[in-house]
Amino acid sequence: MFEIRKSEKKDLNFVLELIASGRKKMIESGNTKQWSNGQPTTKQIENDIENGNSYLVFSAEGKPIATFAFIIGEDPTYLKIDGVGWLNDEKYGTIHRIASVSGVHGIFASVLNYCFQAIDNIRIDTHEDNIPMRNAIKKFGFTYCGIIYLANGDPRRAYQKVKNE
Numbered sequence: 001m002f003e004i005r006k007s008e009k010k011d012l013n014f015v016l017e018l019i020a021s022g023r024k025k026m027i028e029s030g031n032t033k034q035w036s037n038g039q040p041t042t043k044q045i046e047n048d049i050e051n052g053n054s055y056l057v058f059s060a061e062g063k064p065i066a067t068f069a070f071i072i073g074e075d076p077t078y079l080k081i082d083g084v085g086w087l088n089d090e091k092y093g094t095i096h097r098i099a100s101v102s103g104v105h106g107i108f109a110s111v112l113n114y115c116f117q118a119i120d121n122i123r124i125d126t127h128e129d130n131i132p133m134r135n136a137i138k139k140f141g142f143t144y145c146g147i148i149y150l151a152n153g154d155p156r157r158a159y160q161k162v163k164n165e
Contacts, residue, residue: 002110007054007067015045015054018067022099026130034127040097048097055114057100057107066100066107070115076151078123078158083146087160092121098133108136112161120163125156 007015023035048054048069057066072093078086093115100107115122125148126133134157142159149155 003058004055004114007049007056014064015067018099021101029132034130065104068098068111069096072119077148081146081148086145090121092123093119095124112140116163123160125158
């Protein structure tokens with residue numbers, strides 16, 4: 001199990017380094033389109049931190065090994081979904097911008113565990129080409145719900161999981 005806490009302003013460089021690591025892993029796995037052109041931006045990460053939505057995951061040795069954003073409440077990009085649709089209309093939390101160092105296992109499980117302590121309904125989305133994330137999402141029992149579109153129009157595969165279902 002890993003320690004998870006909210007990111008603070010002083011953690012910005014750690015978060016940005018982890019995002020860069022995640023971007024590199026995406027490219028190495030053949031996902032060259034997601035997080036291209038400087039996405040997510042430093043400003044976006046700063047906003048996550050300011051709004052209390054950015055988190056860091058630490059190893060047993062206290063080293064930051066992963067980051068993610070977790071936002072409870074309506075996500076504007078999730079209002080329209082093409083496909084089957086969401087499992088329910090209950091209040092939900094959304095996991096965004098998850099990134100980690102290479103070679104550490106169990107991070108996604110810890111992130112989900114942490115998020116499910118806050119709310120029973122979680123949504124997540126990823127790029128079609130992000131096969132490692134799609135596999136992790138499937139492994140942890142998320143249901144594919146359809147395609148959502150980011151503010152810039154880019155499509156993303158959207159998933160939802162209800163705790164204990």
